Each structure stands twice: as structure tokens, then as C-alpha cells.
Amino acid sequence: MLKLPPYLSLLCMIVGVAWLLLLPLESYSRRTYISENALLPGQVHTYFGGSEQNVFRAYRHELDDLRDKDNYAFNNRLETILQGQGIKVGRQNYTYHSAGEAYTGENVYGILQAPRGDATEAIVLVAAWKGVEDHLNCNGVALALTLARYFKRWSLWSKDIIIVVPPESKTGTQAWVDAYHDAHDSNKVAPLPLKSGALQGAIAIDYTSEQRFEGLHIIYDGTNGQLPNLDLINSIVNVASGQMGIQTAIQDMKHHTDRYPDRLRTMLRGMLNQGLGMSAGPHSSFIPYHVDSVTLQPYGEGWHDEMAMGRVIEGTFRSLNNLLEHLHQSFFFYLLMHRDRFVSIGTYLPSAMLLSASFTIMAIFLWMKSGQTSSRVSGRSSASAVMKRAAGTDKPNDNITSTSQAAERDLFLPLGIVAGCQAASLLPLFIFNNLPTTV
Numbered sequence: 465m466l467k468l469p470p471y472l473s474l475l476c477m478i479v480g481v482a483w484l485l486l487l488p489l490e491s492y493s494r495r496t497y498i499s500e501n502a503l504l505p506g507q508v509h510t511y512f513g514g515s516e517q518n519v520f521r522a523y524r525h526e527l528d529d530l531r532d533k534d535n536y537a538f539n540n541r542l543e544t545i546l547q548g549q550g551i552k553v554g555r556q557n558y559t560y561h562s563a564g565e566a567y568t569g570e571n572v573y574g575i576l577q578a579p580r581g582d583a584t585e586a587i588v589l590v591a592a593w594k595g596v597e598d599h600l601n602c603n604g605v606a607l608a609l610t611l612a613r614y615f616k617r618w619s620l621w622s623k624d625i626i627i628v629v630p631p632e633s634k635t636g637t638q639a640w641v642d643a644y645h646d647a648h649d650s651n652k653v654a655p656l657p658l659k660s661g662a663l664q665g666a667i668a669i670d671y672t673s674e675q676r677f678e679g680l681h682i683i684y685d686g687t688n689g690q691l692p693n694l695d696l697i698n699s700i701v702n703v704a705s706g707q708m709g710i711q712t713a714i715q716d717m718k719h720h721t722d723r724y725p726d727r728l729r730t731m732l733r734g735m736l737n738q739g740l741g742m743s744a745g746p747h748s749s750f751i752p753y754h755v756d757s758v759t760l761q762p763y764g765e766g767w768h769d770e771m772a773m774g775r776v777i778e779g780t781f782r783s784l785n786n787l788l789e790h791l792h793q794s795f796f797f798y799l800l801m802h803r804d805r806f807v808s809i810g811t812y813l814p815s816a817m818l819l820s821a822s823f824t825i826m827a828i829f830l831w832m833k834s835g836q837t838s839s840r841v842s843g844r845s846s847a848s849a850v851m852k853r854a855a856g857t858d859k860p861n862d863n864i865t866s867t868s869q870a871a872e873r874d875l876f877l878p879l880g881i882v883a884g885c886q887a888a889s890l891l892p893l894f895i896f897n898n899l900p901t902t903v
Contacts, residue, residue, distance in 0.1 A: 469829035473822040480818030487812055488727035493805045496698045499794040503783045505699035506707040510775040510782075512614055517771055519613060523606040531600065535631045538593065539572040542609075542629055546574040549613050551627070554658035558639035560649070564900035569631040571640045575660050576612060578621040586624040587784050588666035588757070589777070590746045592633035595672040596683075596759065604671035605629055607770050611777060623785055624660040630746070633670065637746040645753050665696060665784045665791070666757035667777055668746035671770070678764025679711035680704055680776065681718065682803075686751030689738040693756045693791040694798055694806065700758065701803050703779035710768055710776065712803050718763055720802060727801040734799055756791050837871045 486492050498505065523545070530538050539555060546553045551574035559568045577583065591608035595601040612627045630636025642648040643656045644663070670683075682700060684692055697714075704710040713720060715733040720726050737744065745759035762773060797809035 466829070466833065469825050473825040473829075476818045476822035476825065480815045480822070483815040483818065484812070485728070487799070487807050487815075488724050488731060488801050492811060493727075493801060493807050496694065496701070496804050496806055498695060498698055498702070500695050500787070500791060502786050502788055503695060503699050504786055505702040505783045506779060508779065508782050510707075510778045512611070512774045512778045513771040516610055516614055516774070517769075520606055520610045520770055520774075523609045524602060527602045527606055531602075535569050535593075538631075539570055539629075542572050542605075545609055546572075546612065546627070549574075549616055551576050551612060551616065552658055554656055556640060556643060556654050556656055558636070558643075558653040560635075560639070560652040562635070562897075564898045567632070567635040569636050569639075571628065571630045571636050573626060573628040573640065573656075573658075574612065575658055576615055576621075576625040576627070577660075578624050579619045580622045581624060581661075583624055584661035585622075585664050586626050586660035586662070587664055587781055588626045588628060588750070588755075589781075590628045590630070590637060590666060590668040592630045592636060592668070592670075592746055594632050595670045596633050596745045596761070597672065599672040601633075601670060601672050603674065603770060604669035607669055607671060607774055607777075611774055614774075614778075615781075620782075621785055623664060623787075625781070626660060626663075633668070633746045634743050634749070637668075638743075638749040641749045641753060641755075647753075662790075663750065663753070663755040664787060666747060666750045666755055667780060668757065668759040669773075669777070670745065670759050670761040671773065673762060675765060676767055676769050677762035677773075678766030678768070679713055679718065679762070680773070681713050681716065681761040681763050683745045683747065683759040683761060684714070685734070685737040685742075685744040686748045687743050688741040688752070690751045691738070691796060691798065692747070692751060692758060693794050693796060695791050695794040696756045696758060697800070697803075698794070699783050700760070700776065700780055703783070704776045705803070707779060708768075708772055708776055710772060713763070714800055714803055722802050722805075727805065731799050731801040731807075734801075754790075835871055835873055 526541065526545075530541055543553045543555065553572065553574045556571045556573075557569075558571070559566065561567070575586075589608055589611065591604040592601055593605060595604065608627055608629065612625070615621065615625055628637070628640055630640060639648065639653045640656070643653055644659065648655070682697060684697055686692065701712050704712050715730045715737070717726060717730045717733070720730065743749070747757035747759045750757040760773070760776070762768075795806075795808050798806045799812055800806045
């Protein structure tokens with residue numbers, strides 16, 4: 465029996481990897497679908513456009529004059545614009561240290577109160593002054609201001625709409641979300657002067673380019689491998705592709721052929737990002753608080769303009785506005801291999817379990833083997849065997865058998881090694897938390 469575990473472990477590993485490689489095939493993956501029927505994505509006519517483009521250009525012109533201004537001068541102008549639209553405005557200062565660097569800034573945000581709501585639920589629109597790649601997000605902020613002015617004129621909203629403009633896409637958003645849920649350090653992050661209800665969803669705009677775009681890149685990876693509800697991604701794809709004719713991409717696969725190699729590459733990229741657990745954009749700060757969110761990032765050179773992207777956001781907000789409860793019916797554990805194909809946890813989990821079983825089997829095998837010692841003993845007594853061997857009269861194979869005896873194992877040494885490794889892990893954890901990101 466002790467000869468079997470190594471081969472069984474190898475078999476589990478081979479089958480697990482083979483199972484993983486089969487997932488991109490048509491027979492093992494499924495087409496995406498909307499589980500929450502109340503969303504009704506793409507079922508409404510969007511009216512954003514026309515004269516709103518002139519408003520966008522006006523805001524864009526004002527923001528161009530603020531490129532060289534500091535954070536506070538920029539927020540002063542944004543506060544004036546939002547208050548002029550009849551939106552309540554709040555500001556929040558924050559100063560905290562992370563990765564060996566100090567982050568200081570001020571967030572500005574406005575709350576558009578729903579005419580048909582009671583301030584118990586809200587949807588968030590985030591447009592950071594600096595995008596994910598640290599470029600100025602002038603088009604994104606201008607589009608958010610234009611949408612805020614446009615949304616203010618409609619009386620169909622049943623949920624409040626919060627417009628958040630942090631100075632940086634990740635640090636400012638994290639400070640705002642922590643303070644919104646009262647999970648902040650009051651000595652480093654100021655509380656929010658204004659609040660609304662429970663956040664039902666969030667959309668972040670990362671529109672740093674100044675040209676017409678080809679498609680929308682949907683960034684959905686959250687911190688620590690958490691993912692938003694799949695219905696949110698499916699709704700955006702439905703609105704963008706089905707209603708607006710805008711192609712969408714995920715995992716930076718902007719020219720996906722929907723064939724096996726591209727599907728496998730997309731799936732592996734998603735697994736890698738989940739394993740690393742790093743923040744991918746402003747949306748990543750919301751997901752730990754069970755707020756489904758994504759970041760929309762235009763890419764390429766095409767014929768779609770900012771009005772098309774505004775209609776995508778309008779259609780998505782109209783869908784989220786229809787929700788009677790938090791998104792919960794669709795999947796939270798999934799692997800996307802194309803914008804229209806995915807595998808759920810029930811399909812890919814056996815592969816992970818087989819790979820884990822291979823390590824478990826070998827661990828049990830080595831533990832059992834370490835508790836046994838092999839000795840060669842003849843059919844006669846060991847004393848007589850020794851005397852005959854010394855006299856030279858013992859034959860090489862004179863009724864000799866191999867027996868296993870239980871060995872006493874000292875647990876102090878292995879437990880001490882494990883405890884020492886766990887304690888030593890605090891050193892790299894401290895170094896990585898205090899090492900500057902530029903190193």
C-alpha cells in the first residue's frame with residue numbers, strides 16, 4: 465500500500481491540470497445570462513447625447529484650465545459646479561501611509577437625491593482625477609459632471625446617485641469607501657459630512673484618452689480575489705454590445721477571437737489576477753464591502769465618442785435603478801474566458817480539489833513513512849544470526865525477511881520549525897508594507 469500514494473498523487477495532478485485545460489471548450493463552458501430579471505438591461509431608450517455634448521465640451525474646457533492646479537483648487541471648482549447643479553456636496557481629507565509612502569489628498573463628492581426614493585439605497589459613479597495608469601482623467605471627470613447634470617433632470621430615479629471625484633483612483637477611493645462604512649481611522653481619514661443609503665453598485669470611469677475609442681475594457685478584479693456579481697458584468701456587456709454596438713473586452717484581451725487559445729489565455733489571466741489579489745482600479749475598494757462594481761476603460765481608436773460611453777453608463781444605472789434587492793442570484797465565484805462565456809465554481813472546483821488532493825496524499829504518505837523503520841531479520845533469533853555472521857557460516861539469503869517497526873517521532877522539532885517559519889513570515893510582511901512602491 466505504501467507504494468501506491470506517489471502514483472495516486474501524480475494521477476490526481478495530471479487529471480486536475482487536464483480538467484483545467486478542458487474548461488475553455490464549448491462542452492465545459494456556458495454562455496453568460498442574466499439571472500436577475502428585474503435588471504432588464506438594454507430594454508430602455510437612452511437619451512443622453514445631443515446638446516449634452518456641448519455641456520461636456522464646456523466642462524472639459526474648464527478642467528483643462530485646472531491641469532496645473534493643486535487638489536484643493538480643483539475641488540473648489542468642482543464644488544461650485546456641483547452646487548450649481550443643485551447637488552449637495554461634501555469634502556473629505558485623508559492622510560495615511562501605505563507601502564512606505566504617505567498619501568494625502570481631499571475627496572469631493574455630491575449626492576443627487578432620488579425623487580422617488582427615501583435615501584435608503586444609492587448608486588455610485590466614480591471619476592478619479594488621475595486614472596489607473598496615473599494619467600489625467602479629464603474626459604472621465606467631465607463625463608461624470610455631464611451625467612450628474614443630466615441625471616438631475618430626470619424624475620425616474622428610485623435610488624440616490626453619488627458622484628465621487630477622488631484625486632487618485634485607488635487611495636482616494638479607498639479612503640472614501642472606508643469612511644462611508646465607518647471602517648476608517650478617524651486620526652488619518654476624516655468622516656464624511658454627507659451620506660446616503662446602502663450602496664447597491666458602483667461604476668468607475670477611467671477615460672484618460674482624448675480620442676474616439678474602439679471599445680470598452682471592463683476591469684472587474686477585486687482585492688484578495690473577490691469578484692463582483694456576474695449579473696453586473698453581463699448587464700454592461702448587454703447594454704454596450706447589444707444596444708450601443710460597442711465591443712467589450714476583459715482581462716486586457718482587446719482583440720479576442722473566441723477560440724480556444726484566447727479563451728485559455730483569458731481564463732489564466734483571470735486566475736492570476738485573482739491569485740495576486742491586487743487592487744485593479746477604483747472599483748476594487750468597493751467589493752470587500754459587498755458592493756458590486758467595475759471600472760470602464762475605453763481603448764483603441766474607433767468611431768465611438770464620449771456620448772456613447774455616457775449612454776452605456778446611463779443604461780447601466782437605469783438597470784441598477786430597477787433592483788428591488790441587492791444583486792445575489794448570479795455567481796460570485798466564476799472564471800470568465802470571454803465576455804459571453806464563463807465557467808462557474810461547480811465546474812472548475814474539481815480541478816482545484818484534485819490538485820489539492822495530490823499534495824494531501826503525499827503529505828499523509830510521508831508522515832506514515834517517517835513513523836516506520838525497516839530492518840532485515842532472519843527466521844532464527846537475531847543473536848544466533850549475529851554469531852553465524854561473525855563465524856562466516858551464515859548464508860546470504862538464509863531465511864531473511866524484512867520487517868517494519870514503529871519509530872518514535874519527536875514532534876517538538878517539526879512543530880518548532882513550523883512555528884519559526886510562521887514567525888519569520890512577519891519580517892517580509894513588515895518589509896512589503898513599508899517598502900516604497902518605486903523600489
